[in-house]
Amino acid sequence: MTLQAKLDAFKADFVSGKPPYNAPPHVHAVMKRATDELIASGLADRALKVGDQAPVFTLNDPDGQPVSSAELLSRGPLVVSFYRGVWCPYCNMELQALEQALPSFRELGANLVAISPQVRANSRKSVRQNQLTFPILSDTHNEVAAAFGLRFELPDYLIELYKGFGNDLPTFNDDPSWTLPMPGRFVIAQDGTLLYAEVNPDYTQRPDPSELLPALRG
Template sequence: MKNAFLTLSLLIFSIVTSAQSELPKTANDVSPLLIGEKIPNLTLKSIEGNDINLSDTFSKQKTILVFYRGGWCPYCNLQLGALGESEKELLELGYQIIAVSPDSPKNLKVTDEKDAINYMLLSDSKGELTKAVGIAFQAPTNYESMLSKSSDGLNKSFLPVPTVFILNENGEIQFEHITPDYKHRITTELLIAAAKSLQ
């Protein structure tokens, strides 16, 4: 009986270790979806904690889909602010803006109020979408406590590479900008130019 328990314990440990090692080790090692591929139809949480179906949301209009690290990241906050400043022009071009992070709905609300954001923020605390899109990587160990706190304990292991996708109404990627160096983000000018080119 002891041998069976030991074997089972080792099996569980190896499964957990294997699952953790599936994430790329660094931001430079990710394998994101490519232009022409479709964002998976998953359900994320809104600021209010409501379920938001992605396919239904994308089908309403073309989408600027942004992945950011969290409200604790000053570079992300600068990017979210710049998006807010360009939102009027992007809306006039027929786009909606959706920003996704591992933050819990409660912490999304803090970001929303602090940065006076008008567009949609969604929570992917378990990383289901971030991993499916191929932009999740293993967070350094010194991030674990902060990630756990910002996700209400649901994430201790992954970070998203800062990414911007432009999608059509079918959720298909028409443009992407992926920046493994989190200190550098797409400029507002480039984003608007890309959005105009896809009109």
Template structure:
């Protein structure tokens, strides 16, 4: 299970990272969890805001185009530097055929620029951080410049200073990855959307160390068809 893998990764970091870095992680995690993202975010019954973005191959994609094919699963992730995001993308890639078999299209949305793994490598991040990055997935990864789509859903937050210090110490250049100096990121929310544009399921954890499981997504897709 994805969240079990995340818990094991959290424990690994606690046991192996220097105490000062672990303290920065926990401080930032607490600050993020205290935000009111859940109250602000779009919920089941709301309409999914329209969007037009480019995918990892520079192809234009729109909400209307996806919904014309059937139900849509939209998930947000912070970037290739985030180990939990990479675990999530791999878990979804591993079961992408199950999501397709349910009749749904899966897309991931990130504030990062295209070619983010290469940018991460060029920024001087350590090899173990680069090794965790998921570079190729069998679904569209959409690049949400300035987090405009995430903002329309009420999902964005500003990265705490503690996490900025942490990432800087790890050689991760966030501004290079996003092309922005705002340090705003989306909550790792996942939505299931009907072809009508209505949101039928919203997973908004307000906790970057929790992610929607594939089985939850499949159940929501099935419920949306009933």
């Protein structure tokens, strides 16, 4: 089953209200409104694209050790996935799919990192919960996400909904701004050129990791 098929199945169960997903219909309407508005904003169209130069970054892993994109690129191409946080089930399913694809990436000489705005303790939870063997990096204030063109501010009505769910992003991220990255996947060549770029303002839509392989082979 592809990653998107798994995400679609989860979404169908969530929207149906089947246990343990008992959210009332207005919750889904609010989420859809926020997604539709983000799509209409055109922000995704302004994100970095194939052929652009990727920003150079150094971010900390869950143990507080710095991980440098320049150092990783000195060894081979780099796959980068931006995700929202351990609280997002769609993100967790994507991380699990990336873990399954990791041997294929490494066979082609590539490294893989995933980036979220969450604090290191929550990154450790991402690693533990999803049984990951690749680095999870903390992007404080979504600064690297902004450099890739992914950062956006949540509207007030969505903030209120998240608070009702207990998704307290300022605590998760140690950042009062209520910003998130749009989920994005990138393949960076050793010279810093983007060989693959996929950004979707609809967080329920994610490419299968196998779709990145042609860029690595090329």
